[in-house]
Amino acid sequence: MLGSSSSSPPPAMKHDVFISFRGKDTRDGFTSHLCTALRKRHIETYMDDRLVRGEEISPALEKAIEESTIYVIVFSQGDASSRWCLDELTKIMDCKHRFGREVIPVFFMVDPAHVRQSDRKYEQPFEKHQQRYEDKVQGWRSALYQAANLSGWDSRAFRPESILVEEIVEDIWTKLNSQSINDNGGLVGIDKHIEQVESILHGDSADFRIVGIWGMRGIGKTTIAHALYRKLAT
Template identity: 40%
Template structure:
């Protein structure tokens, strides 16, 4: 199935900006001067931006300021201690954090001298604490049920479990590595200086991806060279990357896969961008395919293969694409529609068409005059260049930039 559009709309090049890298949740009386304090110090020394609620006034309900901080954090680290569930403040934080997880926030539970099964089964201190909370909130039992559900959910996540005897610094370094990998993976891509006409295309591709559906979806973006396929893919990547456990944008795939070494480097880059593991080395293409399959088959990933011209380039990275985890999405940009139609996975195909005349005029004028329209003396020449470029964004950008600050004679000569 093919889709195309040439509708224009305004587009802001800004992408969502997290106010904090890490929101640190813990019960101060238990761990402020111990584990949480050490973790905060190392995160701070590594230049991560951390929210810690030391200065907020505590009460039965968490403040709107705190909820805002949770929502604007890329990662939440929850440090569970023996007395964690006795604090209504901590339980409310936990419930809010898990709401944010639904919208793409990364949640890292740390069990500090607490067995996760105690939280999952709500036994021991956690059972006692929740029984007390039920008595305290007997007129609002839904609140406690929400806390119980949140505790069960978080205890089933991939967790960090610390016990006495394990080197604390080494344990914390593992958490720092995870935070670093997550931040690297969620860094947005620069799109374009003037991404005019891109927004409508990006919205159409995003609809085809449909991140809320189960299953694995492959979407192909095809069109002429210079029509803006890569730019569109970058915008989509920036918009949806937070819905995935890992994302990778492999640019100039055709150019970089011409040699065996180039293919191996692409395989290693894919592994690094998803796992953050610089030690992931591949000795040959066949082994690389299996390493990728073994290490990533349990992760919901977003992968963009930019500028593919042969089917075997895809197979050298993903094999037959039959191992991708549920919810994963692949975007392939290509000049050759045949690459997409021969895929076994039956991808949805989106065709990118040229800019309409209004968009072409705006893009050219931005590069040539740093304005939305040409100067009066240059209108006729501008129209000639726009006709010559035939609505190709790359041509309009290159010609406009070359002519910028040139006089009439230079324009006429060009």
Template identity: 45%
Template sequence: MASSSKSRGPYDVFLSFRGIDVRRNFVGHLYTALIQDGIRTFRDSEELWKGDKISMLMQAIEESRIAIIIFSENYASSWWCLEELAKIMECKEQNDLIILLFYKVDPKEVRGGRASYARDLAKHESKHSEKMERWKTGLSDAGNLIGWTLNDG
């Protein structure tokens, strides 16, 4: 089935981001602009990830036509961001579009697992070893897509 004929879920856009880096500034402004333009946008809340709503997030990723991934300095420090990323990349054939934004981070760092991303992945190894290959593949695949680098807030 072609992606353009995919049944629409409740969201047009899924935002994947690390809250401590961008929730209150860049993502807050982006989300507001999308909503004001009538674009149904999923943005996780701080309460959501603390709860037991993981399946809701996965469903939102699957049903969104567009995924916007905002890579930032601490993105890879969150195992949940890595889980979202892996799911988005697995669903890339279903999604109409994946937009990558590198917010104050070099795309080479994401793609090659250098510097802070390599450190963060190493920290996850002991608790999430069974997921590491999937996460590394997601980072590598995403890092090889064309995106935009944003160095200002």
């Protein structure tokens, strides 16, 4: 079953961005370009590159979603026909509500109004799903409606496509840098550790320094490194 108790603490962050998409529609085009552009900006991006998928999303993929700060949902023509995409979407919206995560919809060559209103292209797949996945369809519909009604990007308004990619990357970069460090993974009191590492980096006795951050798993090592990078790179 997707999701967990609302009383569960937020998991430590491992990825800055999780991209949800239908591989058949955008894997070799828009989504791959977006992922490459994000990684060039040193934004830790999770993109599921597997070509073969099972009936349900795996526990490893659920974990990747939980450990991501921002979600980019790429809506395309065939995503409602994919049970995998709908399960991903439901998990993402669950994390948004439980942990206050940011969700950015991208309407790739589809009319946002058609997605929000579940026009015939979206209604037909749900009618097919109803026969086999009756217990899930209502949740899928709700997640789709909520995500599609968030403020996002309409690809039809951008030419060439590279401009859209640049705009989305810049938007994500700004959102990541504007977030409070204390909200990043729920790690309260991490400011002091960041200041300590920064003071070492800014020492006067060397032209360059290599600083190792050591500690047990889950205490915020990656969070410290990401926060320092964003602070020093801007």
